[in-house]
Amino acid sequence: MKLALKELKFYKFKYIMVTAILFLLAFLVLFVSALAQGLARENISGIDALNSEYFVMEEDVENDLMRSGLSEDQINGVQETTSADPLQLSMQKIESGDSEISLLIAATDESKEPAVKEGRFPESQSELLLNEKLKAEGFSVGDDVTLTNEQTYEVSGFAEDIMFAHNSMAFVTPEAINDLESRTAALIISESSEAERQTIDDAPGVAVVSASELKNAVPSYQAEQQPLNLMIVFLFVISAIVLAAFFYVITIQKTSQFGILKAIGTSSRTLAVSILIQVILITLTGVVLSLITISLIGMVIPIDMPFYLNTNLMALVSVLFLVVAFIGAGLSLVRVIRIDPLEAISSE
Amino acid sequence: MNNMTLEVHGLTKTFGTGDAKTDVLKGIDFSASSGELIILSGASGSGKSTLLSILGGLLSHTEGEVKLDDVDYLDLSEKELTKMRLTDIGFIFQSSHLIPYMDIVSQLSFVAEQAGLSKNEARKRSKALLEEIGLSHRFNSYPGMLSGGERQRAAIMRALMNKPKMLLADEPTASLDGARAIEVVEMLRDIVKDRGMIGILITHDSRIFEYADRVLTLEDGHLKAESQMQ
Numbered sequence: 001m002k003l004a005l006k007e008l009k010f011y012k013f014k015y016i017m018v019t020a021i022l023f024l025l026a027f028l029v030l031f032v033s034a035l036a037q038g039l040a041r042e043n044i045s046g047i048d049a050l051n052s053e054y055f056v057m058e059e060d061v062e063n064d065l066m067r068s069g070l071s072e073d074q075i076n077g078v079q080e081t082t083s084a085d086p087l088q089l090s091m092q093k094i095e096s097g098d099s100e101i102s103l104l105i106a107a108t109d110e111s112k113e114p115a116v117k118e119g120r121f122p123e124s125q126s127e128l129l130l131n132e133k134l135k136a137e138g139f140s141v142g143d144d145v146t147l148t149n150e151q152t153y154e155v156s157g158f159a160e161d162i163m164f165a166h167n168s169m170a171f172v173t174p175e176a177i178n179d180l181e182s183r184t185a186a187l188i189i190s191e192s193s194e195a196e197r198q199t200i201d202d203a204p205g206v207a208v209v210s211a212s213e214l215k216n217a218v219p220s221y222q223a224e225q226q227p228l229n230l231m232i233v234f235l236f237v238i239s240a241i242v243l244a245a246f247f248y249v250i251t252i253q254k255t256s257q258f259g260i261l262k263a264i265g266t267s268s269r270t271l272a273v274s275i276l277i278q279v280i281l282i283t284l285t286g287v288v289l290s291l292i293t294i295s296l297i298g299m300v301i302p303i304d305m306p307f308y309l310n311t312n313l314m315a316l317v318s319v320l321f322l323v324v325a326f327i328g329a330g331l332s333l334v335r336v337i338r339i340d341p342l343e344a345i346s347s348e
Numbered sequence: 349m350n351n352m353t354l355e356v357h358g359l360t361k362t363f364g365t366g367d368a369k370t371d372v373l374k375g376i377d378f379s380a381s382s383g384e385l386i387i388l389s390g391a392s393g394s395g396k397s398t399l400l401s402i403l404g405g406l407l408s409h410t411e412g413e414v415k416l417d418d419v420d421y422l423d424l425s426e427k428e429l430t431k432m433r434l435t436d437i438g439f440i441f442q443s444s445h446l447i448p449y450m451d452i453v454s455q456l457s458f459v460a461e462q463a464g465l466s467k468n469e470a471r472k473r474s475k476a477l478l479e480e481i482g483l484s485h486r487f488n489s490y491p492g493m494l495s496g497g498e499r500q501r502a503a504i505m506r507a508l509m510n511k512p513k514m515l516l517a518d519e520p521t522a523s524l525d526g527a528r529a530i531e532v533v534e535m536l537r538d539i540v541k542d543r544g545m546i547g548i549l550i551t552h553d554s555r556i557f558e559y560a561d562r563v564l565t566l567e568d569g570h571l572k573a574e575s576q577m578q
């Protein structure tokens with residue numbers, strides 16, 4: 001302990017540099033991950049909001065929700081087999097200042113309504129619930145929104161994260177969506193057995209699709225997540241190499257000092273503990289600083305930016321960095337334990 | 349002060365195998381007792397450092413035995429030897445080999461703390477030793493701020509922190525000028541006498557021989573002509 005701290009203090013500059021580089025690497029990983037998560041949510045959070053594991057949709061549309069439509073007969077057939085609620089969709093455009101925004105209007109049974117963050121869920125036919133990101137466009141509760149049928153709806157509230165394929169969603173009541181050019185795109189299965197799903201799937205023209213199949217069929221989702229995830233993996237690999245190399249080089253530089261310490265009777269254990277303490281301190285400092293920085297950025301970043309931080313991600317990144325640093329330190333430890341004090345002394 | 353001895357019997361050291369085989373020590377026998385300062389001399393490459401390193405538990409031997417205070421320690425494990433270097437054997441090197449990032453007081457107290465002394469006790473002992481050699485004004489200095497002589501004296505005191513039984517010094521004066529060298533040797537002699545330790549010192553410098561009780565000369569793998577001084 002004493003050894004570790006005294007050395008960190010004496011070679012402040014060197015260790016501050018290492019901490020700074022570690023901080024930057026951790027920050028970069030967190031930032032790209034937050035970006036990936038943010039983009040992911042713009043693509044699929046609308047599906048998550050429906051809170052179901054299985055959906056029924058038209059067959060032969062490659063699981064593309066936007067192309068799916070079910071007939072009255074098909075809907076009845078499914079509902080006779082299992083408990084399922086229709087999901088009705090209508091693609092609309094609304095005006096915001098000079099530009100038009102695409103809005104995917106949705107309606108479903110009360111039990112499938114997404115969680116409201118501000119305001120409340122529409123109660124009358126002339127109300128709608130908007131995605132929170134539209135606040136950035138200047139919308140607020142009580143505003144009027146005109147859809148393509150020339151009807152005006154009042155914003156009753158906002159929900160966090162209801163987006164599909166980069167389009168904001170808006171929820172209206174099932175009665176209200178009938179006024180729009182809508183269709184039943186899918187059914188949301190609440191609870192079902194394997195056999196029930198098989199029966200539905202066997203029926204002509206319909207397919208049972210899991211939530212993850214539905215998400216993976218969103219073209220922009222796949223296209224964005226793959227390169228980003230690859231980037232994150234590479235960032236980790238690079239960080240691992242850089243950190244391991246750093247800790248290794250620092251240890252090698254200290255070979256003769258460790259040799260002297262051993263010659264005057266310092267046990268390998270004391271030296272190993274000293275290295276571990278340094279690695280833990282440096283890594284924790286760098287990672288904690290990066291967590292603080294990314295959290296501050298998360299607080300001030302505009303709501304319409306694709307950026308999402310969750311604690312799981314932050315914990316995962318922190319743990320991975322610690323593990324990587326420990327592997328780096330581990331390599332050096334083997335070296336330190338093998339140092340021959342005599343060699344270290346005479347090589348000076 | 350209890351009387352103890354260092355006994356070396358039939359000590360040999362062979363480096364390498366086959367064609368590269370060199371017998372550096374071919375059978376060393378000698379003994380030393382408390383309060384005795386022995387100078388080890390001999391031509392360059394005669395094996396002085398090799399012998400001292402074996403005595404200090406830093407190098408493995410080939411054959412023979414060495415007993416310090418009746419403990420045969422050459423075959424101890426690496427861990428036990430490290431412990432022994434901490435508490436029973438004080439080593440002084442040609443250059444001081446102080447740790448650059450510790451101030452002088454911590455430098456000394458560190459080894460005592462390693463041996464289990466409390467922080468307060470260790471610092472007290474460290475300061476007392478440094479005062480003894482006139483370094484009290486340097487307590488908080490780092491090695492880089494000291495002169496070569498000051499560094500070497502601090503390193504000697506570091507070797508004494510755990511009250512070792514034996515003090516081994518490999519050319520401790522080689523990097524010092526004549527006057528400083530004699531100062532250091534006088535200091536070593538006084539330490540060995542006052543504390544009843546066994547001291548073995550390697551040197552090439554014949555001006556220093558007179559400070560020792562005995563001079564042993566290594567030649568062709570054997571100790572030659574134990575010249576009795578005084």
Ligand SMILES: Nc1ncnc2c1ncn2[C@@H]1O[C@H](COP(=O)(O)OP(=O)(O)OP(=O)(O)O)[C@@H](O)[C@H]1O
Nearest residue numbers: 363364370372390391392393394395396397398399
């Ligand atoms: N690790 C080793 N492997 C092989 N040979 C070695 C090794 N260490 C020392 N020797 C050889 O052993 C002999 C004695 O070396 P040693 O360092 O003990 O000499 P020395 O008497 O201390 O010399 P000097 O006065 O120059 O310091 C030399 O011939 C050296 O080459």
Ligand SMILES: [Mg+2]
Nearest residue numbers: 396397398518
């Ligand atoms: Mg030598």
